[in-house]
Amino acid sequence: MSASKSDIVDRVSEETGVSKAVASNIITKAFDQVASALASDGEVKIHGFGNFVVKATKERxxxxxxxxxxxxxxxxxxxxxxxxxxxxxxI
Incomplete structure (x- = not known):
């Protein structure tokens, strides 16, 4: 099973009782913060989930x-x- 952003928004909305618009805004802002942190620091650690790290690739x-x-x-x-x-x- 794959989950799209809209699937995640639907689940968060249902489980928290907030509107889909609010859930979508929160999820978008969270993804934006992860992307911003990766762009500037190159690393994001989310306890209990995992680590995102930016790695350099060589010319080939x-x-x-x-x-x-x-x-x-x-x-x-x-x-x-x-x-x-x-x-x-x-998993």
């Missing part, structure tokens, strides 16, 4: 499978997630 060579042309993929950043032991147990 890749090949277009359709044409066979070699291209250079530029260096970048990616987000890595490590679940907490509590989350691992719940």
């Amino acid at each position: 060579q890749a090949r277009n499978p359709a044409t066979g042309v070699t291209i250079t993929v530029p260096a970048g950043r990616k987000v890595s997630f490590k679940p907490s032991s509590d989350l691992k147990k719940a």
Whole structure:
């Protein structure tokens, strides 16, 4: 089962008794704060859930499978997630 943002909003709204608009606003603000913290600090730790960490990727060579042309993929950043032991147990 996958959960979209709207599924999460529906569940939070039902479980807390707040309107869907309020739940959506809270969830959006929470996601915005996580994104902002990752952009500035590069790390977010949520006790009982897990750690989000920004990692640097190196420039590398890749090949277009359709044409066979070699291209250079530029260096970048990616987000890595490590679940907490509590989350691992719940899964």
